[in-house]
Amino acid sequence: MVAMKAKKSTSSVLKTKGVVKRAPPSPKIRIGVLVGKDFDPVKKGTQWPEYPEKYNLTNDDWGKYSVDVATALKMKQLHPDLLEIDIIPGKEIKEHRLKKNHLNLNFWYDVGVAIMSGKGKGHIDDVMKCHKNPECRLDPSWDYYDWVLCKPRYMEQCRKAGIPMIPTVVYTDGFDPKQCLKDVQKKGWDKFFCKVGQFSFFGEGAINGKTADFLGPRFKDLEAYGRANKSSKTFLLQPYTLKPNGEVFDEVRNFFIDGQWRYSIFTHGTDGSDAGFYQEPDGPRKVACKALAERAYQEVLKTASWQGKRQTPLLNRIDIGVIPRKGGDSLHKTDNTYFVNEIELIMTTWLDRYAPISVQDVMAQAAVKHSLELLAGLLKSKTKVPDRDKVKKVVEALNTRLGPFKHIKV
Numbered sequence: 175m176v177a178m179k180a181k182k183s184t185s186s187v188l189k190t191k192g193v194v195k196r197a198p199p200s201p202k203i204r205i206g207v208l209v210g211k212d213f214d215p216v217k218k219g220t221q222w223p224e225y226p227e228k229y230n231l232t233n234d235d236w237g238k239y240s241v242d243v244a245t246a247l248k249m250k251q252l253h254p255d256l257l258e259i260d261i262i263p264g265k266e267i268k269e270h271r272l273k274k275n276h277l278n279l280n281f282w283y284d285v286g287v288a289i290m291s292g293k294g295k296g297h298i299d300d301v302m303k304c305h306k307n308p309e310c311r312l313d314p315s316w317d318y319y320d321w322v323l324c325k326p327r328y329m330e331q332c333r334k335a336g337i338p339m340i341p342t343v344v345y346t347d348g349f350d351p352k353q354c355l356k357d358v359q360k361k362g363w364d365k366f367f368c369k370v371g372q373f374s375f376f377g378e379g380a381i382n383g384k385t386a387d388f389l390g391p392r393f394k395d396l397e398a399y400g401r402a403n404k405s406s407k408t409f410l411l412q413p414y415t416l417k418p419n420g421e422v423f424d425e426v427r428n429f430f431i432d433g434q435w436r437y438s439i440f441t442h443g444t445d446g447s448d449a450g451f452y453q454e455p456d457g458p459r460k461v462a463c464k465a466l467a468e469r470a471y472q473e474v475l476k477t478a479s480w481q482g483k484r485q486t487p488l489l490n491r492i493d494i495g496v497i498p499r500k501g502g503d504s505l506h507k508t509d510n511t512y513f514v515n516e517i518e519l520i521m522t523t524w525l526d527r528y529a530p531i532s533v534q535d536v537m538a539q540a541a542v543k544h545s546l547e548l549l550a551g552l553l554k555s556k557t558k559v560p561d562r563d564k565v566k567k568v569v570e571a572l573n574t575r576l577g578p579f580k581h582i583k584v
């Protein structure tokens with residue numbers, strides 16, 4: 175609101191000696207935001223009142239107002255004199271659209287989403303090009319994106335850092351059912367779980383069962399699995415990891431925004447109903463999960479970069495697997511087993527509906543600061559920056575307004 179008032183007074187018409195002068199319009203920079211979450215709504219009733227209908231991706235009442243668009247709408251309101259926000263839904267992702275913006279932030283729509291969308295190879299190629307072409311100035315940039323998305327890359331780094339994870343055999347050149355069974359027997363796993371290790375999510379491309387069954391009647395299922403996933407190269411083979419009561423392990427999802435742990439959400443391994451999702455309550459499980467997630471996050475911070483320079487990511491989610499010593503309930507227990515199951519990029523479910531903070535508000539503020547860091551980095555680099563002088567002016571103005579931050583030099 176303050177910014178809106180300030181804008182009005184500076185652009186007001188100045189009258190001196192009968193001459194009418196208009197103050198030059200303040201320069202603005204354009205930030206693209208890639209969206210498309212139709213399953214990750216804000217808390218009911220907390221969306222901005224003017225939420226354009228075209229961004230309602232579902233008619234389900236609970237999921238109409240996606241947190242990615244809600245965040246972009248909030249960003250629009252924060253510094254309207256300096257920033258223009260270009261909301262880009264999946265089907266509009268094209269190199270030329272992204273290149274027109276000074277910077278683009280991806281909140282959801284990545285290559286994995288394009289693959290799942292069923293819109294075909296042309297669309298997947300379009301999205302892939304935007305990720306790989308530095309002139310699209312898309313965050314996250316390729317190398318860091320690939321480090322997280324290609325799971326064996328970060329898993330190996332975490333393993334070397336002594337972070338507990340499920341033991342894993344990695345295949346990088348496709349899936350061979352015979353090799354899989356050989357490896358499972360060598361490891362002595364009586365049940366196993368195999369999943370695609372890149373561009374996969376929502377548990378797509380996974381198979382599990384008893385080793386004895388796959389050695390016998392279910393061998394054909396393993397062959398069919400190989401055929402169904404023949405376009406994938408990377409696979410992770412693991413013991414089928416269950417709680418003592420026979421259910422799949424639970425997960426506590428830890429969210430980090432702009433370098434800080436902010437909240438964690440419990441999700442039950444098998445109960446998909448509302449009872450299976452809740453804000454992680456205070457207690458030993460929350461503390462242990464946070465501590466382990468912080469260790470994995472240090473590896474993220476060591477590795478994450480943008481356009482070749484070190485950069486703290488805007489958001490990460492680190493999923494900690496939890497197994498109680500007895501039964502199925504791990505809440506308030508001090509003898510649970512914990513491991514890192516997955517590191518997620520910003521293009522993940524933010525789960526605002528269970529969070530103790532307004533994720534759209536926090537993310538909008540953080541995204542502006544993050545954009546400032548990225549733009550200041552661009553200006554320092556030798557990269558061609560469109561409207562360099564204009565960008566510099568806006569970066570200076572924004573840094574003065576928000577900070578000025580010591581780590582941002584213009």
Ligand SMILES: Nc1ncnc2c1ncn2[C@@H]1O[C@H](COP(=O)(O)OP(=O)(O)OP(=O)(O)O)[C@@H](O)[C@H]1O
Nearest residue numbers: 340367374375376377378412413414415422443516
């Ligand atoms: N080794 C395992 N044993 C048993 N269950 C597993 C194992 N690995 C993964 N799962 C189950 O499959 C789910 C999906 O696996 P994971 O999270 O590793 O990959 P993903 O496909 O990226 O999933 P998502 O996008 O849903 O997080 C897990 O949340 C867990 O319930």
Ligand SMILES: [Mg+2]
Nearest residue numbers: 376493515516
């Ligand atoms: Mg997962």
